[in-house]
Amino acid sequence: MNSKLELHGGAISKPVQLDDIMVQAVRHARLPLCITDPTLPDNPIVYANQAFTELTGYALEEIVGRNCRFLQGPDTTPDSIETVRKILSERRVDTVEILNYRKDGTSFVNALQIGPINDENGELVYFFGSQLDISARRRKERESRELAERELLHRLRNIVNVMSAMVRMTAREESNPAVFASKVIERISALGNAHFDTIGRTDKFGIGFSALVEPILQAYAPGGASQIKIGGVDPEVPRDLISPLTLALHELATSAVKHGALSTYEGKIDLHLRIEEADVPQLCITWQERGGPEVVTPERSSGSEIIQSLTRAVGGTLTYDWQCEGLIARASFPMTELLR
Structure with a gap:
C-alpha cells in the first residue's frame, strides 16, 4: 500500500x-x-x-x-x-x-x-x-487598548483640572494654612480614590449603582454628600457598563466643578434613575444641576470624544441640555442582563 x-x-x-x-x-x-x-x-x-x-x-x-x-x-x-x-x-x-x-x-x-x-x-x-x-480580532484588541489608553489619559487630565479648581475653592474659604493644607489633602485623596477605584473595575459584576457612583460624586462636591441627591431605582450595574458609566459621571462632575453646580457650596445635583422596559431594558439617567452660576452654553460640542465613544460602544446615548439654571444631561444604557 x-x-x-x-x-x-x-x-x-x-x-x-x-x-x-x-x-x-x-x-x-x-x-x-x-x-x-x-x-x-x-x-x-x-x-x-x-x-x-x-x-x-x-x-x-x-x-x-x-x-x-x-x-x-x-x-x-x-x-x-x-x-x-x-x-x-x-x-x-x-x-x-x-x-x-x-x-x-x-x-x-x-x-x-x-x-x-x-x-x-x-x-x-x-x-x-x-x-x-484573526485580523478582525487583533484589530478589535488594538482599538480596545487604544481606547483604554485614551480613557486613562482623560481621567488623569480630569484629576489635574479638578485638583486645580479644588485648591482655588479651598483657598477662598480657608485662611489658616494648616486647615487649608488638611482640606486640600483630604479632597485630593478622595478624588484620586474615586478615579482609581473605578479604573480597574471592568472585571467585576453586580455592583449597585449607588455604591458605584456615590464615592465618585462626593469626591467632587466641596460641600460633601449634601450636594448630591440620587433618586429612583438602584439597579446593579453590568460589567460592560461600569467603564462608560463611571467615566461619563466623572466628566459631568468635572464640568460641574469647573463652571457648574459644584463650583459653589450652594449648588445641587439631582441624579434620577429609571428602567425603561423594552426588548432590551434601558437604564435611563437624568443629571440635573441647580444652584450654581448661570450657565453659558459651551462653544464646542458637549462631552469629550472618549466619553461618546465609550457610550456608543455599549449601545448607549448621552445628550446635553444647557439650561440657564443648570445643565441637564440624559444618558441611556442597554441593560442586557438586568439585575434589580
Missing part, C-alpha cells in the same frame, strides 16, 4: 490509512487547510482545500507545487518566519501568528497551526497547516 497521499484534482485519494469520509471532511472543512510534502524539494504544497483558496484568493493550480512562503510579504516579520522554520525542524504541533498576503495584495493576520503527519512506521511523510484569519 502506498503510504503517501496522492493528489487528484486537489483532493487526497489515498491517505495514510485515512478513509474516504475523512478525506471529504478535510476537503469541505470551513477551516483553511493545506498539506505539504517534505520529501520533495522545498517542501511544496501538495493539497489545499477550498477554504484555503477562498482565504488566499489563489486558484488551486496556483498553490500546488509551491512552498507556503509565497504567502509572505514585505511586513511579514523575520521572527515569525523563524518560528515556522523551528516548528517544522522540530516536527512538533504548534501555532504561530504570521502576517500573510492574499493574491490581491491585502494582508491578514494568520494564526497558523503546523504539525507533522507520520506513516504507520512513525516516519514523517507530510506536514499539515491550518490557517485562521
Whole structure:
C-alpha cells in the first residue's frame, strides 16, 4: 500500500490509512487547510482545500507545487518566519501568528497551526497547516487598548483640572494654612480614590449603582454628600457598563466643578434613575444641576470624544441640555442582563 497521499484534482485519494469520509471532511472543512510534502524539494504544497483558496484568493493550480512562503510579504516579520522554520525542524504541533498576503495584495493576520503527519512506521511523510484569519480580532484588541489608553489619559487630565479648581475653592474659604493644607489633602485623596477605584473595575459584576457612583460624586462636591441627591431605582450595574458609566459621571462632575453646580457650596445635583422596559431594558439617567452660576452654553460640542465613544460602544446615548439654571444631561444604557 502506498503510504503517501496522492493528489487528484486537489483532493487526497489515498491517505495514510485515512478513509474516504475523512478525506471529504478535510476537503469541505470551513477551516483553511493545506498539506505539504517534505520529501520533495522545498517542501511544496501538495493539497489545499477550498477554504484555503477562498482565504488566499489563489486558484488551486496556483498553490500546488509551491512552498507556503509565497504567502509572505514585505511586513511579514523575520521572527515569525523563524518560528515556522523551528516548528517544522522540530516536527512538533504548534501555532504561530504570521502576517500573510492574499493574491490581491491585502494582508491578514494568520494564526497558523503546523504539525507533522507520520506513516504507520512513525516516519514523517507530510506536514499539515491550518490557517485562521484573526485580523478582525487583533484589530478589535488594538482599538480596545487604544481606547483604554485614551480613557486613562482623560481621567488623569480630569484629576489635574479638578485638583486645580479644588485648591482655588479651598483657598477662598480657608485662611489658616494648616486647615487649608488638611482640606486640600483630604479632597485630593478622595478624588484620586474615586478615579482609581473605578479604573480597574471592568472585571467585576453586580455592583449597585449607588455604591458605584456615590464615592465618585462626593469626591467632587466641596460641600460633601449634601450636594448630591440620587433618586429612583438602584439597579446593579453590568460589567460592560461600569467603564462608560463611571467615566461619563466623572466628566459631568468635572464640568460641574469647573463652571457648574459644584463650583459653589450652594449648588445641587439631582441624579434620577429609571428602567425603561423594552426588548432590551434601558437604564435611563437624568443629571440635573441647580444652584450654581448661570450657565453659558459651551462653544464646542458637549462631552469629550472618549466619553461618546465609550457610550456608543455599549449601545448607549448621552445628550446635553444647557439650561440657564443648570445643565441637564440624559444618558441611556442597554441593560442586557438586568439585575434589580
